[in-house]
Structures are given as C-alpha cells and as structure tokens.
Amino acid sequence: MTMNDIAKIDSKEKTLPPLIQIKNVKKYFPIRKGLLKKTVGHVKAVDDISFDIYKGETLGIVGESGSGKSTLGRVILKLSPATDGEIYYKDENLTHLTNKEMRQYRQDIQMIFQDPFSSLNPKMNVYELLEEPLLIQTSFIKSERQKKVSAMIEKVGLRKSDLHKYPHEFSGGQRQRISIARALILEPKFVVCDESVSALDVSIQGQVLNLMKDLQEELQLTYMFISHDLSVVHHMSDRVAVMYLGQIMEIANNESIYNDPLHPYTKALLSSIPTGPDETEMQEVRLKGDIPSPANPPKGCPLSTRCPFAFDRCTKEVPKLRKIKDDQQVACHLYDKN
Amino acid sequence: MHTDLNILQIDHLKTYFHLNENKIAKAVDGVSLSIKQGETLALVGESGSGKSMTALSILKLINPPGKIVEGAIYLNGENLVSKTDKEMESIRGNEIAMVFQEPMTALNPVFTIGNQLVEMIRRHKKVSKKQAKERAIELLKIVGIPRPDEIMHEYPYQLSGGMRQRVMIAIAISCEPQLLIADEPTTALDVTIQGQILDLLMEMKKKFDMSILLITHDLGVVAKYADEVAVMYGGQVVEKSSTKQLMNSPKHPYTVGLMSSLPSIKNPKKRLATIEGTIPPAYDFPSGCRFSTRCPKVMDRCINESPNLYPLKDHHDIRCFLYEKGVDNDDE
Numbered sequence: 001m002t003m004n005d006i007a008k009i010d011s012k013e014k015t016l017p018p019l020i021q022i023k024n025v026k027k028y029f030p031i032r033k034g035l036l037k038k039t040v041g042h043v044k045a046v047d048d049i050s051f052d053i054y055k056g057e058t059l060g061i062v063g064e065s066g067s068g069k070s071t072l073g074r075v076i077l078k079l080s081p082a083t084d085g086e087i088y089y090k091d092e093n094l095t096h097l098t099n100k101e102m103r104q105y106r107q108d109i110q111m112i113f114q115d116p117f118s119s120l121n122p123k124m125n126v127y128e129l130l131e132e133p134l135l136i137q138t139s140f141i142k143s144e145r146q147k148k149v150s151a152m153i154e155k156v157g158l159r160k161s162d163l164h165k166y167p168h169e170f171s172g173g174q175r176q177r178i179s180i181a182r183a184l185i186l187e188p189k190f191v192v193c194d195e196s197v198s199a200l201d202v203s204i205q206g207q208v209l210n211l212m213k214d215l216q217e218e219l220q221l222t223y224m225f226i227s228h229d230l231s232v233v234h235h236m237s238d239r240v241a242v243m244y245l246g247q248i249m250e251i252a253n254n255e256s257i258y259n260d261p262l263h264p265y266t267k268a269l270l271s272s273i274p275t276g277p278d279e280t281e282m283q284e285v286r287l288k289g290d291i292p293s294p295a296n297p298p299k300g301c302p303l304s305t306r307c308p309f310a311f312d313r314c315t316k317e318v319p320k321l322r323k324i325k326d327d328q329q330v331a332c333h334l335y336d337k338n
Numbered sequence: 339m340h341t342d343l344n345i346l347q348i349d350h351l352k353t354y355f356h357l358n359e360n361k362i363a364k365a366v367d368g369v370s371l372s373i374k375q376g377e378t379l380a381l382v383g384e385s386g387s388g389k390s391m392t393a394l395s396i397l398k399l400i401n402p403p404g405k406i407v408e409g410a411i412y413l414n415g416e417n418l419v420s421k422t423d424k425e426m427e428s429i430r431g432n433e434i435a436m437v438f439q440e441p442m443t444a445l446n447p448v449f450t451i452g453n454q455l456v457e458m459i460r461r462h463k464k465v466s467k468k469q470a471k472e473r474a475i476e477l478l479k480i481v482g483i484p485r486p487d488e489i490m491h492e493y494p495y496q497l498s499g500g501m502r503q504r505v506m507i508a509i510a511i512s513c514e515p516q517l518l519i520a521d522e523p524t525t526a527l528d529v530t531i532q533g534q535i536l537d538l539l540m541e542m543k544k545k546f547d548m549s550i551l552l553i554t555h556d557l558g559v560v561a562k563y564a565d566e567v568a569v570m571y572g573g574q575v576v577e578k579s580s581t582k583q584l585m586n587s588p589k590h591p592y593t594v595g596l597m598s599s600l601p602s603i604k605n606p607k608k609r610l611a612t613i614e615g616t617i618p619p620a621y622d623f624p625s626g627c628r629f630s631t632r633c634p635k636v637m638d639r640c641i642n643e644s645p646n647l648y649p650l651k652d653h654h655d656i657r658c659f660l661y662e663k664g665v666d667n668d669d670e
Contacts, residue, residue, distance in 0.1 A: 174616070206601075271533075
C-alpha cells in the first residue's frame with residue numbers, strides 16, 4: 001500500500017457520521033437439555049461487540065471457525081435477532097423493527113454468501129434470479145426490470161445470453177458473479193460479504209475480488225468483509241477487526257493490524273500464515289492447543305488457555321477493548337498499565 | 339537423510355475415466371514424478387488439475403469408470419500398476435499411507451479411536467491385542483495427543499478437527515510407511531491449527547525417515563514445507579523444480595499467473611493479476627497446450643501442438659513452447 005492510499009483511508013474516516021453503528025451487540029444461543037428443554041447454558045456467539053462502519057470503507061472481520069464472525073454478519077442484517085444491543089443504519093435504530101418494518105431497509109443492506117452452490121435456487125434461471133429482488137422491492141414495470149437485469153449481468157462480467165441459463169450450467173466463479181449481481185441489483189449502500197471467495201480456486205478468487213473492488217468504487221458501496229483468510233482480508237479492507245470466541249480482540253486500520261499487531265492472537269494469526277523459509281518473519285507467536293468450545297469459554301480472557309503470555313489476571317478478568325493508539329484498540333491485559 | 343534413491347517413481351501415468359462412448363475424462367494424462375528418500379514433494383494445483391487423482395492412482399484406489407490406462411508407478415523399484423488387489427492391500431498402510439483432507443469422514447464414526455488404531459496395527463503386524471493397544475497409546479503420545487489413555491476410548495465426534503487430524507496421522511504412521519501421501523491435510527482446519535499439524539507431519543517425517551507427497555493448493559504451505567514442487571494443470575505437470583527455484587523464478591505462464599493472483603501481505607497491490615477464464619473440465623481439454631485458452635502469452639502454435647516438459651538448467655522443467663530451446667528467453 002502506498003502512502004497515498006493510507007492518506008486516502010484516513011481522510012475517508014470520521015469526516016462523516018458512520019453508516020452502520022453496532023452498540024454492545026450480543027447474540028446468545030440457549031443450550032437446552034432434557035425432556036422439558038430447560039435452558040442449561042448459553043453459547044455466546046457474539047458477546048458485547050461495538051464498532052462503526054463508515055461510508056465507502058471496507059471493514060474486514062477475521063477469525064477462525066467458531067469466532068462468531070458469521071453470526072455477527074447475520075445479526076447486523078437482522079436475519080437473526082440480537083439478544084441485546086443496538087444496530088443503527090444511518091441514524092435509524094433497526095434493532096426493534098419488525099420484519100415488515102425492516103423491509104424498506106432491505107434494499108439498502110444486502111449480503112453475498114459463501115457458497116454459490118446453495119444460495120441460488122436451482123429451479124430459477126439467471127434472469128429470474130436477478131429479477132426476483134426487483135419484483136419484491138420495487139415497482140418497476142417489466143421493461144424497466146429487463147433493462148436493469150441486462151445492465152447488471154454485464155456489470156459482473158457475464159453475457160446477456162447467460163440470462164436464460166440455470167445455475168448448474170455455470171462454474172463456481174461464475175455463480176459467485178450471479179450472487180453478486182443479485183445482491184447489488186437493488187443498488188444497496190451496505191453489503192455484508194460472508195466468506196464470499198472461500199469456495200473458489202485461487203485463479204478465480206482473484207477475478208472475483210477484483211470485481212468486488214471495482215463495483216465498490218463504481219457504486220460507492222460500503223463492505224463488511226468476513227473471512228478467515230488473512231491475506232484476502234488484507235487485500236480488501238481499510239480497517240480490520242479480529243474476532244475470537246465472540247469478542248473483538250483487536251480492531252485497527254489495515255496497516256497497523258498487519259505491520260504492528262499488538263494482541264497476541266493477532267500476532268499468532270499472522271505467524272500462522274506459512275511463508276517461505278527465506279522470508280523474515282515478525283515475532284512468531286504459536287498458540288497451544290485447540291479453540292475452546294464457545295459453549296464453555298474460559299473465564300477471564302477468552303485466549304487465556306492458549307496464550308503464551310497469559311498471566312494471573314488473564315484467567316480472572318475479561319480484558320476490555322482499549323484504545324492504545326489512534327485507530328488501534330486492543331483487548332489485552334498486557335497493554336493495560338494499571 | 340537425503341539420498342539419491344528414488345522411493346517413488348511415476349513414469350508417464352495416465353488415468354482416464356470413460357464417462358460414456360465418446361466422453362473420456364483425462365484426469366491424469368502423462369504424469370512423471372519422482373520422490374527421493376526423506377524428501378517432501380508438493381503437488382500443487384487448483385481443483386480439477388488431477389493432483390488428487392494422481393495420489394489415488396499411486397494407491398490404486400481408482401474405481402470404475404476410472405482406470406490406469408498407461409504408465410508405471412515404481413515403489414522401491416517394484417511396479418505397483420501390475421500388482422493384484424490383494425498385494426496392494428498389504429502395501430497400503432504398510433509401505434504407503436495416506437492422510438486425507440477431512441478427518442471426520444476418513445475416520446469411522448462408530449468405532450473408538452483405540453479400536454481404529456488397534457485394527458490398523460493388527461492388520462499389518464503380528465502382535466497381540468495387548469501389544470497393539472500399548473503401541474496405539476504410544477502413537478497417540480507421539481502425535482501430541484494429551485490424555486492418550488482416555489482418548490483411546492473416545493469416538494471421533496468427541497474430538498476437535500485438529501485432534502482428529504492428529505489421530506489420522508497416528509494411524510498413518512502406525513506401520514512406519516516409507517511414503518506418506520497427505521492430500522490437503524490442513525485445508526479443513528483453522529489457521530492456528532494448520533501450522534501445528536504441518537509441523538507435526540514434518541517432525542514425523544524426520545523421526546521415521548519417510549518421504550512425503552504433499553498435495554495442496556496453498557503456495558504458502560509449499561514454500562514453507564516442500565523440498566521439490568510440481569505444478570499441475572489439466573491432468574499434466576506443467577512445471578517442476580526445487581521449491582526455492584519455483585518461488586523465486588516461476589516460469590510457466592500458469593505458475594506465474596497463479597502466484598500473482600494471490601493477495602500478499604508483504605507486497606500489497608491494488609488489483610490482483612488474474613488468469614482469465616475458467617479451468618476446462620477433464621473431458622473437454624483444448625487440443626494443443628491445455629493452458630492455451632487462458633494463457634496471456636499464447637502463440638499460434640500453442641493451439642494445435644502440445645508442448646512437452648522441456649528441461650531448463652538445475653532440474654527445472656517447464657511444459658511451454660517458450661522454453662523449448664532449454665534456455666530462458668524471458669523478456670526480462
């Protein structure tokens with residue numbers, strides 16, 4: 001990244017009010033047992049998360065499986081109700097809206113899913129797939145819808161002649177293009193991309209990432225980009241939040257996360273990317289053992305069972321997300337001077 | 339220790355699937371490879387490139403309509419292609435073992451971990467049940483499983499993905515094979531676990547003096563763990579060299595494209611270079627060079643003629659007409 005880009009990102013933020021605000025959002029899934037299905041505990045999939053997303057930026061969310069990153073995406077889109085906390089779009093509080101009231105916002109907030117094989121209805125052809133959101137959300141007449149669909153299919157790099165084909169006739173990369181077209185046809189402002197390129201081969205992944213970046217610029221989209229792949233998140237994001245067991249461990253701009261990570265977990269994630277034997281690596285942090293079950297997380301810091309730097313306090317007290325530098329917040333007792 | 343002895347040598351292997359009268363999928367089409375003792379050879383490629391089919395051919399686990407139609411596979415000089423099913427049974431697990439991608443489906447869900455390990459040991463070695471059990475616990479310890487005595491009595495679903503993969507490795511090394519085939523061993527695992535498992539594989543390689551055929555799509559893994567690398571595309575090896583050489587100066591347009599389409603944290607770029615188009619299916623390869631439909635440097639000749647693997651210096655082989663004369667006539 002050049003200095004120019006960094007300056008651009010800095011100026012992009014904070015000049016405008018945030019597009020999306022997440023305030024202390026929690027999502028607990030009850031664990032029920034026995035004949036009467038009594039609740040015996042909770043899986044804290046998302047546990048007290050707050051952040052803002054600004055217009056035009058991409059916030060990357062990285063984490064391993066079970067970190068709650070996908071649940072977070074679903075909760076923000078209200079595909080799954082939050083247990084607690086508030087979600088704002090522009091200045092509108094979406095948290096308590098009913099599904100019906102939510103409908104007017106669905107146009108603006110869309111999602112691109114991971115698996116283009118299961119997210120497209122196999123019985124609908126591409127034209128029908130792309131027309132469906134317009135039928136539900138808009139009052140365009142047929143000729144207008146046709147125009148929109150044809151324009152969109154070309155925008156994502158497919159041909160008009162593809163409109164009469166069915167999903168099974170396409171490769172994985174092409175299907176993901178159809179999913180993108182379907183998500184963007186309503187001209188949304190905010191798009192949650194949940195592992196949108198994880199199912200694709202490397203040479204195809206590059207094409208789709210380029211397409212997503214081009215469309216972001218052209219349509220002025222704001223992305224929340226969820227992925228387990230650190231290099232892909234680095235490529236796409238302006239800011240990055242690192243999640244572990246339902247909590248944010250570190251959130252900072254792209255540069256700081258990758259060049260000057262502070263949290264031991266971020267360091268461990270970065271050192272787990274295999275690089276060649278000749279390349280110099282930054283301080284290598286290896287975590288011991290496995291990710292604990294989210295149903296039975298450790299007391300204190302969620303990473304305390306695996307962290308090589310864990311001390312007494314870590315097993316007793318949950319560290320809060322603290323601002324360490326401009327644009328860099330870390331939840332770790334190592335950085336708490338008190 | 340590295341010696342010049344080839345543990346495994348594959349000569350011009352062809353595995354075809356006869357889908358119907360006029361549709362033949364050439365999953366593996368003329369692959370030649372060799373692995374020396376103690377060496378790790380990485381087989382890299384995207385889905386459909388034939389890398390897993392090459393591995394399954396070595397174990398002769400190809401089911402109809404698939405068939406090895408040509409070529410030879412030598413393990414310590416003995417041709418596996420002409421072995422009977424019965425002979426193969428004693429070779430699999432004993433001399434060649436395999437670790438699969440998805441440890442949940444590779445382990446039997448209705449037997450305990452102990453059961454599965456003991457079965458494997460007793461199948462290949464004449465030992466008592468008690469001895470096999472002791473050996474099983476020892477193996478679990480070797481692969482770094484905590485509380486091995488208790489884990490013996492647990493079922494696969496009770497273990498995490500990383501633990502299951504450790505069990506798979508324990509089963510694979512139980513008879514101290516000479517060759518371990520690892521087919522995407524960490525693809526289903528989380529990144530922090532991935533490193534642990536690959537480190538373990540390398541440790542086992544040293545301990546038992548094995549050779550490893552590592553199948554992966556991840557070039558980062560190749561760079562860190564492999565000695566030699568073969569890049570596959572369309573059922574053929576398109577480039578073959580030492581890992582260091584390939585990483586520093588990839589030559590084949592496909593390898594170059596693959597490497598530059600990866601986002602890199604060290605050298606960030608605004609746009610990713612891409613390879614146009616999609617991977618052709620195995621029953622519909624272009625005539626001429628398989629990569630000709632997507633290659634940025636395609637010439638007239640590539641459309642009609644198939645290139646061979648041309649040797650460059652230092653055992654660097656490239657299947658591309660640009661390197662036919664054996665010299666590096668790259669523009670730079």
